[in-house]
Amino acid sequence: MLYVIGLGLGDAKDVTVKGFEIIRKCDRVYLEAYTSVLTVGHETLEKFYGRPVIVADRELVESGADEILAEAEVKKVAFLVVGDPFGATTHTDLVLRAREKGVQVQVVHNASILNAVGCCGLQLYSYGEVVSIPYWIENWEPDSFYDKIATNRERGLHTLCLLDIKVKEPTLESILKRKKDYMPPRFMSVAEAADQLLKIVERKIEAGEKGLAFTGDSLAVGLARVGADDQRIVACSLREMIEADLGPPLHCLVVTGPILHPLEAEYLLQYATDKEKFEEMTKQKESP
Amino acid sequence: MLYVIGLGLGDAKDVTVKGFEIIRKCDRVYLEAYTSVLTVGHETLEKFYGRPVIVADRELVESGADEILAEAEVKKVAFLVVGDPFGATTHTDLVLRAREKGVQVQVVHNASILNAVGCCGLQLYSYGEVVSIPYWIENWEPDSFYDKIATNRERGLHTLCLLDIKVKEPTLESILKRKKDYMPPRFMSVAEAADQLLKIVERKIEAGEKGLAFTGDSLAVGLARVGADDQRIVACSLREMIEADLGPPLHCLVVTGPILHPLEAEYLLQYATDKEKFEEMTKQKESP
Numbered sequence: 001m002l003y004v005i006g007l008g009l010g011d012a013k014d015v016t017v018k019g020f021e022i023i024r025k026c027d028r029v030y031l032e033a034y035t036s037v038l039t040v041g042h043e044t045l046e047k048f049y050g051r052p053v054i055v056a057d058r059e060l061v062e063s064g065a066d067e068i069l070a071e072a073e074v075k076k077v078a079f080l081v082v083g084d085p086f087g088a089t090t091h092t093d094l095v096l097r098a099r100e101k102g103v104q105v106q107v108v109h110n111a112s113i114l115n116a117v118g119c120c121g122l123q124l125y126s127y128g129e130v131v132s133i134p135y136w137i138e139n140w141e142p143d144s145f146y147d148k149i150a151t152n153r154e155r156g157l158h159t160l161c162l163l164d165i166k167v168k169e170p171t172l173e174s175i176l177k178r179k180k181d182y183m184p185p186r187f188m189s190v191a192e193a194a195d196q197l198l199k200i201v202e203r204k205i206e207a208g209e210k211g212l213a214f215t216g217d218s219l220a221v222g223l224a225r226v227g228a229d230d231q232r233i234v235a236c237s238l239r240e241m242i243e244a245d246l247g248p249p250l251h252c253l254v255v256t257g258p259i260l261h262p263l264e265a266e267y268l269l270q271y272a273t274d275k276e277k278f279e280e281m282t283k284q285k286e287s288p
Numbered sequence: 289m290l291y292v293i294g295l296g297l298g299d300a301k302d303v304t305v306k307g308f309e310i311i312r313k314c315d316r317v318y319l320e321a322y323t324s325v326l327t328v329g330h331e332t333l334e335k336f337y338g339r340p341v342i343v344a345d346r347e348l349v350e351s352g353a354d355e356i357l358a359e360a361e362v363k364k365v366a367f368l369v370v371g372d373p374f375g376a377t378t379h380t381d382l383v384l385r386a387r388e389k390g391v392q393v394q395v396v397h398n399a400s401i402l403n404a405v406g407c408c409g410l411q412l413y414s415y416g417e418v419v420s421i422p423y424w425i426e427n428w429e430p431d432s433f434y435d436k437i438a439t440n441r442e443r444g445l446h447t448l449c450l451l452d453i454k455v456k457e458p459t460l461e462s463i464l465k466r467k468k469d470y471m472p473p474r475f476m477s478v479a480e481a482a483d484q485l486l487k488i489v490e491r492k493i494e495a496g497e498k499g500l501a502f503t504g505d506s507l508a509v510g511l512a513r514v515g516a517d518d519q520r521i522v523a524c525s526l527r528e529m530i531e532a533d534l535g536p537p538l539h540c541l542v543v544t545g546p547i548l549h550p551l552e553a554e555y556l557l558q559y560a561t562d563k564e565k566f567e568e569m570t571k572q573k574e575s576p
Contacts, residue, residue, distance in 0.1 A: 008398075009397060013305040013306035013309070015304060015305055016296060016301065016302050016303060016304050016398075017300075017308050018301035018302055020305050083403075084399060084404065086403070086406025086412060087406070089411065092406075095555075096551070096554060099558065108302075109298075109302070110304070110398065110399050111399055112403040112412075115374070115400040115403050116397045118372065118373070118375070118380075119374055119397075124374060125420070126417075127418075128416055128417055129416050130412070130415075151443065155417070263377060
């Protein structure tokens with residue numbers, strides 16, 4: 001039996017009672033640790049569950065899936081996922097392969113950033129398509145997420161931007177040497193995301209594009225460690241977001257729609273870095 | 289202190305360990321019971337928590353909010369919400385009013401249908417704006433949700449349709465008599481939702497509209513009691529969905545985007561009412 005269990009977003013106690021009871025009965029517990037992170041380490045989880053926890057990186061999940069599923073044919077195996085189980089394609093794939101092999105699967109849902117982002121006060125029903133912002137590297141600076149945000153904004157919708165996570169990325173050197181050596185983990189901050197977005201805006205302006213759907217003056221919301229005790233939220237212009245320091249990961253960024261509902265504006269005001277400026281930005285019919 | 293606690297989607301044990309520990313320490317526990325429902329009644333929750341649970345209807349939450357907040361100034365008050373706390377505007381409003389009064393607020397997140405809908409295998413990052421489908425009544429048959437679904441589809445995106453809930457709606461007679469008398473609760477089924485959507489399609493065809501973004505032949509997914517043990521999912525054309533009986537509430541409906549990712553199609557196949565037809569529908573580059 002394979003149990004795919006969402007852990008939610010904060011610490012060990014954000015697992016559901018149902019999930020917790022299952023984990024404590026499992027013969028083997030894997031923790032997926034490359035698409036997201038909790039605010040506590042796996043030792044804390046081991047102590048809380050009273051069970052050893054095997055940290056599963058991308059390699060283990062993708063090439064070791066057969067082994068995990070072979071175990072699940074004869075034992076109770078828990079596969080723990082930060083957030084909700086269906087947040088990433090890899091997990092859908094694992095469930096599908098389990099069912100193909102005739103392994104029974106039970107899914108235990110939990111909060112994910114897709115619904116928990118509601119904590120900033122912007123209505124969940126006013127979001128368009130979610131986008132992912134990847135780290136730019138030399139000679140690879142994709143910008144298609146700008147267009148998706150722009151299209152959402154043209155339809156009056158907010159955009160949740162998920163920010164890149166690099167965990168256990170092999171160094172270039174180690175790839176050449178065929179010896180495993182990993183870069184330190186990196187988590188994109190709201191400041192880095194805002195910086196990349198602004199660069200795209202600047203390039204578009206330089207290229208003579210007019211009537212951009214959003215610019216450095218548009219309202220953005222930065223969120224860090226949503227659901228944790230030390231959660232932080234700031235609302236300011238995209239340009240000001242470049243200076244924001246929201247502390248440890250994970251971060252995510254929201255580019256708001258052009259018009260806020262009065263209740264949204266009232267709620268978001270508490271997170272404004274400059275309340276006067278925020279009121280100025282949101283009282284206009286269309287924010288810039 | 290006001291604790292706003294998400295209960296998730298299934299039964300009593302879908303609350304998080306954090307939420308459960310808080311509820312057991314609270315002096316007063318309210319259960320919001322008009323924007324969603326669990327598969328268990330409030331008596332089951334009372335037994336599980338070891339605490340009396342006050343069922344709060346819209347009237348109590350909206351006009352009795354001052355009383356709830358006055359209690360929260362001096363006591364520990366839990367306000368329980370099915371799904372995630374920020375799923376409905378009323379809850380955002382309650383948190384905002386609490387903060388205005390200087391009442392401390394802690395939010396405990398949980399799964400909501402917005403992320404749990406991932407269980408049907410359609411990628412969460414390929415959904416556009418969520419829509420709500422209301423019950424039509426005499427002389428009030430709104431159809432703006434059709435256009436939102438159509439726009440999502442034109443962008444290649446799926447649409448999650450939340451279906452109407454009528455709980456404690458006063459009867460027309462009781463409004464006239466000024467005596468409180470309520471209609472039995474109603475929960476829109478996927479069949480009813482598909483029927484209303486098809487009626488809109490037919491009207492558009494009669495009005496001579498061409499190139500409709502979706503019709504009765506388009507692929508839809510019906511989901512019932514997501515997260516519960518007896519969860520059900522079916523995939524078929526919108527027209528066939530009119531005949532689907534998915535049992536007790538809550539239901540929701542997904543209108544898919546025009547093209548499925550191969551992994552999405554592979555996963556969704558297990559829920560197809562007619563596997564051959566499903567493969568026919570999804571192997572074309574664009575489903576009709």
